[in-house]
Amino acid sequence: MKEGPDIAQIGALIGDPARANMLAALTGGRALTATELAGVGGITVQTASTHLAKLEAGGLLAQRKQGRHRYFTLADEAVARLIESMMGFAAGRGHLRHQPGPKEPALRKARICYDHLAGDYGVRMLDSLIASGSIEAVGEGLALTEKGESDLECIGIDVRDLRSSRRPLCRSCLDWSERRAHLAGSLGKALLSSFLDKGWARRTAESRSILFSPEGDRQFLKLFPIDG
Amino acid sequence: MKEGPDIAQIGALIGDPARANMLAALTGGRALTATELAGVGGITVQTASTHLAKLEAGGLLAQRKQGRHRYFTLADEAVARLIESMMGFAAGRGHLRHQPGPKEPALRKARICYDHLAGDYGVRMLDSLIASGSIEAVGEGLALTEKGESDLECIGIDVRDLRSSRRPLCRSCLDWSERRAHLAGSLGKALLSSFLDKGWARRTAESRSILFSPEGDRQFLKLFPIDG
DNA sequence: TTCATAGTTCGATCGTAACCGAAGCATCGC
DNA sequence: GCGATGCTTCGGTTACGATCGAACTATGAA
Numbered sequence: 001m002k003e004g005p006d007i008a009q010i011g012a013l014i015g016d017p018a019r020a021n022m023l024a025a026l027t028g029g030r031a032l033t034a035t036e037l038a039g040v041g042g043i044t045v046q047t048a049s050t051h052l053a054k055l056e057a058g059g060l061l062a063q064r065k066q067g068r069h070r071y072f073t074l075a076d077e078a079v080a081r082l083i084e085s086m087m088g089f090a091a092g093r094g095h096l097r098h099q100p101g102p103k104e105p106a107l108r109k110a111r112i113c114y115d116h117l118a119g120d121y122g123v124r125m126l127d128s129l130i131a132s133g134s135i136e137a138v139g140e141g142l143a144l145t146e147k148g149e150s151d152l153e154c155i156g157i158d159v160r161d162l163r164s165s166r167r168p169l170c171r172s173c174l175d176w177s178e179r180r181a182h183l184a185g186s187l188g189k190a191l192l193s194s195f196l197d198k199g200w201a202r203r204t205a206e207s208r209s210i211l212f213s214p215e216g217d218r219q220f221l222k223l224f225p226i227d228g
Numbered sequence: 229m230k231e232g233p234d235i236a237q238i239g240a241l242i243g244d245p246a247r248a249n250m251l252a253a254l255t256g257g258r259a260l261t262a263t264e265l266a267g268v269g270g271i272t273v274q275t276a277s278t279h280l281a282k283l284e285a286g287g288l289l290a291q292r293k294q295g296r297h298r299y300f301t302l303a304d305e306a307v308a309r310l311i312e313s314m315m316g317f318a319a320g321r322g323h324l325r326h327q328p329g330p331k332e333p334a335l336r337k338a339r340i341c342y343d344h345l346a347g348d349y350g351v352r353m354l355d356s357l358i359a360s361g362s363i364e365a366v367g368e369g370l371a372l373t374e375k376g377e378s379d380l381e382c383i384g385i386d387v388r389d390l391r392s393s394r395r396p397l398c399r400s401c402l403d404w405s406e407r408r409a410h411l412a413g414s415l416g417k418a419l420l421s422s423f424l425d426k427g428w429a430r431r432t433a434e435s436r437s438i439l440f441s442p443e444g445d446r447q448f449l450k451l452f453p454i455d456g
Numbered sequence: 457t458t459c460a461t462a463g464t465t466c467g468a469t470c471g472t473a474a475c476c477g478a479a480g481c482a483t484c485g486c
Numbered sequence: 487g488c489g490a491t492g493c494t495t496c497g498g499t500t501a502c503g504a505t506c507g508a509a510c511t512a513t514g515a516a
Contacts, residue, residue: 006248006318007242007248007251007252007311007314008242008243008245008247008248008249009240009243009245009317009318010242010314010317010318011238011239011241011242011244011248012239012240012242012243012244012245012313013239014235014236014239014242014243015236015237015238015240015241015242016236016240016503016504017236018504018505019236019238020235020239021236023235024235025418026268033462033463034462034463034464035461035463043286043504043505043506044506045462045463045464046463046464046465046505046506046507046508047504047505047506048463049463049464049465050464050465050503050504050505051504052493053464059421067462067513067514068461068462068463068512068513068514069261069462069463069513070462070463078317078320079317082313082314082317083235085310085313086233086235086238086239086310087235088233089233089238089307089310090234090235090237090238092306093234093287096372099506144291147341149376160418173471198373215411244473244474246474246475260494261493262492262493262494263491263492271474271475271476272475272476273492273493273494274475274477274478274493274494274495275474275475275476276495277472277476277494277495277498278475278494278495279474280493281494295483295492296482296484296491296493297483297491297492297493298462298485298493308505377471428499446473452506457499457514457516459514459515459516460513460514460515460516461506461512461513461514461515462511462512462513462514463510464509464510464511464512464513465508465509465510465513466507466508466509466510467506467507467508467509468505468506468507469504469505469507470504470505470506471502471503471504471505472499472501472502472503472504473500473501473502473503474499474500474501474502475498475499475500475501476497476498476499476500476506477496477497477498478495478496478497479489479494479497480493480494480495480496481492481493481494481495482491482492482493482494482510483490483491483492483493484489484491484492485488485489485490485491485516486487486488486489486490486493
């Protein structure tokens with residue numbers, strides 16, 4: 001019972017939904033504050049604080065104080081690989097999920113995935129961008145074409161500015177309600193931001209769903225048509 | 229929260245100590261019965277049964293009925309790799325363990341590790357066998373020498389019989405109370421069995437500790453001396 | 457100084473899951 | 487048929503940990 005490395009301890013740390021979500025969010029590589037992580041986990045800051053303390057004590061997280069903020073990151077590369085490998089494993093047996101997708105239809109339609117658009121609308125957007133030749137699927141990755149760059153500039157996305165960041169411009173993110181890829185990366189984030197700025201959609205208070213206004217809905221569907 | 233593969237579910241499955249131990253035991257690749265796994269987990273068969281059902285429902289275990297036995301194995305290679313990777317990760321941060329070894333001194337001294345002797349006595353036995361030239365350490369593995377074979381025959385171990393089994397004769401097993409290797413494999417099992425048969429020691433009812441009689445203790449220490 | 461924001465600690469509640477005893481099936485050997 | 491063994495199911499207990507409100511600390515802004 002008490003022999004072998006303590007995989008139970010690590011399993012238990014990952015085994016709580018709130019903690020698992022925090023870890024998954026941190027897999028993106030960006031440092032997040034305790035409050036942000038509380039939002040990711042769908043819990044209050046107090047609860048998040050105790051979770052984060054446990055994760056840190058368990059060696060899964062590192063903490064960096066900056067002003068009155070506390071930025072959390074995965075402790076090291078090994079943790080990231082562990083989480084990734086578990087996600088890959090879990091993905092291989094989707095039947096594992098108790099709830100095979102977001103419960104609420106609104107979440108299935110459009111929701112925020114860390115910082116970009118996911119759900120039916122997220123998948124549709126990427127499909128449309130690929131169909132129009134704005135984005136090319138290169139192997140596992142995605143690349144913005146010249147046509148895509150000019151098209152996006154037209155709708156107010158400053159692609160050059162996005163390129164200056166270290167973060168990849170386009171990343172493919174598996175959508176777990178649709179089981180298809182949607183657009184992540186700084187471009188995915190910028191697109192979602194622009195929808196919010198334009199008033200096409202808004203975040204809901206306590207949920208991760210994105211609510212489109214009737215007008216925003218129309219504009220979105222026009223901008224990202226699906227042929228066939 | 230409800231997006232991404234459900235690593236929380238898998239984490240929770242692995243996160244229970246009893247289940248973790250069962251999984252770790254099955255990493256050896258051999259099929260084990262529910263009763264054996266209950267012993268590994270240090271729980272009753274009833275409890276083990278519910279654990280095993282959960283693990284099977286979670287896709288981590290496969291079950292094969294054979295007569296009145298139920299043999300459990302890891303569901304597939306992917307599960308084995310997942311467990312291995314978690315063990316490797318956990319080993320890399322040994323400080324994770326809440327209890328750095330078995331609590332009770334008796335467990336530290338001698339205990340059963342699946343089917344062979346572990347703890348202080350297990351480590352001593354292997355050390356002595358190596359020192360006397362009965363066993364050679366070859367890289368990560370262990371090999372019985374000719375001298376060892378004849379020596380063991382003298383104390384009533386039928387090595388030829390053991391060889392006929394598919395199971396490796398000698399295996400090195402990391403001892404987590406001593407942090408050193410002890411002898412596993414069919415030979416390790418046979419040696420422990422012989423101690424029990426000779427009445428040198430006995431298993432305790434509800435614990436995994438092995439209790440040596442005063443006479444057995446004397447014989448054991450004489451048979452496996454440590455010089456220096 | 458005072459107020460606001462970010463976060464932790466405390467205390468208490470509550471739900472879930474691990475656990476075992478006892479009873480119930482199923483299979484084997486006789 | 488019988489009893490013995492291996493395992494599961496049921497019922498009830500218990501313990502742990504996730505959760506949040508409230509109070510507290512720390513940093514920053516005004």
